[in-house]
Amino acid sequence: MATSATTDHVLAPAKPHSLLADYATLFKLRISTMVIITAGAGFYLGSLRSGISPFHAGFLQALIGIAVVTCGSSALNQALERKSDSLMRRTADRPMAAGRISLAHGLILGFAATFLGALYLAYTTNLLTGTLTLLTAIGYVAIYTPLKRVTTINTFIGAFPGALPPLIGWTAARGVIEWPGVALFAILFVWQFPHFMAIGWMYREDYARAGIRLTPNLPNARYAAQSTVVQALFYAVLMIPTSLWLSWFHITGLPYTIVATLLGLWYLYATIRFARILHGSNEADNTALARNLLKTSVLYLPLLMLAMILNAQGRLLF
Template sequence: MTPVASSSPAPAFADETTPSTLPMAQATTADHSDVASRLADYRELFKVRVTTMVVITAWAGFYLGSMRSGISSVQPGLIETLVGIGLVSAGSSALNQALERKSDAKMIRTSDRPLPSGRINLAHGILLGLLAIAIGAVWLTLRANLLTGTLTLLTAFSYVAIYTPLKRYTPLATFIGAFPGAMPPLIGWVAARGMIEWPAVALFAILFVWQFPHFMAIAWLYREDYGRAGIKMLPVVQPDGWSTVLEALVYAVLLIPVSLLPVYLHIAGHLYGAAALLLGIFYLIYTIRFARITKAQTVLESRRYARDLLKVSVIYLPLLLTAMMLNAIGKF
């Protein structure tokens, strides 16, 4: 007996099913696209790359603090600390973008962020930011210690409530913003040791000083954007570039002795000291080269000097911290 299905021609079967299955396939593709787009917006809102750098520098502090205590940093406390710090950093980034949504909308490089573009509404962004900060700070208090939770919360407050609005009024905002920017390794140390000590202050000092050539390169690259948005970065207020170069050079020179503090404080050995010296000289050379922005013949040439310094600054920090961790000194 011939099955009923065999009496229906293949084209008729295709014609009957295509209209119903095609919209379903399109809907599934659209759903996947929407999910991917939303995840990309959250990555931008939480500044995942910046948060990753924060977590890495905090890990260095935790590792070195654990070494000072004579214990392994490979423990549940490490993951718990980094999760808490990462949450607070992500939440701070979300609140920062909520406060800066109007100025972000005026800048080419930030106008497509989820808040100024309207893909995430303001209330949603603020709620996510506050929740991430609150959960992260409470988590650190419970899983690490009260001092770690308090310092992390104060860091978020200074970044969001002081540095962010101050950028519209004075170039000194860069100096103020360097304080919360330098806190992660100190917080990591405190999470491991439960107290603020001179080695933790040295880690803070290295990141504090490192930021200025890094920030000046960024400020020069995007000075037109900052000017349109009314953000008082140094290259906007003093566009000839000399003040920008001078600030970058002073801190690049200062970074060399500051980066050697871990040797004097017995955090790391002389191999680290040699690496820090070489890296510091390398960073300084590119900062000196950055001074050519004042005599550059074209905008492209000027931007190249700034971009090269920015790349070197991003390479410098992980290499320095890696050398410090590899040549770390144990319980002293």
Template structure:
């Protein structure tokens, strides 16, 4: 018999045989690596700028410890979220193939994996990056799982609630670098907080039928839906334009302010296009713009610091 040897996994449904690579792939998928990529970028930005702001020497070892601990907590949070929502995810086309929702991994195995990742990550941050960074990560995990997650089936305001823990990564990085959170750190927090609304409105509109099918109230019902999407998209985008400039007031004003303004206006333009057209194509364009905008803005902030 050619190919990889088959193993019977203890954490898969009885009678199922899977390859070792498939099993590892499923556990890897539980951590949501595509989301973690952006989390690590924003954590890095907070750490780098926190070092510079505090006048401390940049340490690659400290950065590694911060990113690793944050990655573990973020991965654990994503895993536990999929454990909690596995039955609802199974009703949505975009999430039905996730390991927990599809039943490829037993619920107890997903739960244990998520708890271990989270606990190790929080402890690792406390030891290697500082108590403040660890507490911020723990607060992020708890508020995401026990406030945002249950509210998704109760009120569209869950988007607002979820934006608070969602914007925490740069604060974790800054705290790990300097042990404090000055106004500059909260400015990064504000950018990420506002960024989440147009980013998620694009996703919510693209998959609104899926969310409705699973009973998620990510968007209001009836006529209020369009007004809600317009408000949640445009107000944060308009706020991001001045804030994108504000973060560069400390230096390199001409180049950085112009670039930050262009990024903010480009993001706003695609947001306006989305709310006017409310099409899947426009939503995809806004989603792509959000993924490009955030790393570019943070990279510009780091480069011109």
């Protein structure tokens, strides 16, 4: 749990960092890995839909291009948020916020990776994939990032670029936007909200200190908790039918349907437990509930993607 916003936010002197470690932070490698996993799942399912092996040269080319653009947009995001990052305990030691990487350095890396990665995708996969990937980066950097300091609906708007990677993977394999690809987009779109609400609640004082507008920052603490819980529960319930949409298109079969339902119920259970923040007064317990939901969300998504891959086109591979 973050300490009070009135507490001095100055941190202890940072430990020495290598340039390689700073690049890993600048490019948000953990988030980039999740993007690659979801995009790879979309490519795999799209390739099978076309009746070809997913593991051809195009698979690696698509993932490389998507990864490069993701890293570039992460660098540009940190360039824009370097001042607000410096005000939050969990981000104050990021390389641009701490001044270890200059603004020019970060911007050059960010723009180069974003645009060269998109061009690479357009050349090696198809124009649609390159365009969608570039639009995702623009939506994340130029729309979502500035809105975080303006309006609380930034979370909803930011969910759109956040949900595009599996659709991009699908278009890389198929060359067109199709309903199964849209279903993959919908899964990631809905998944984000309980995930976001848990993060927002855990770090609400940090975000308030930096002027970032999230629902948990609202002045009325009771209303903030209610709004957070209602959103998390609504999307956790919606997650179950949304995850089953793929089976309706015969992209997956009965085993996936069973696994997806069980995973969805697990996600919903963690969200229902998170709702206890409405009645709990112990901040440590409330933070533990939010952290549990966050961990569940992080495990849920790759497990769901794995179930898709193992039961793609109804084939039983487990």
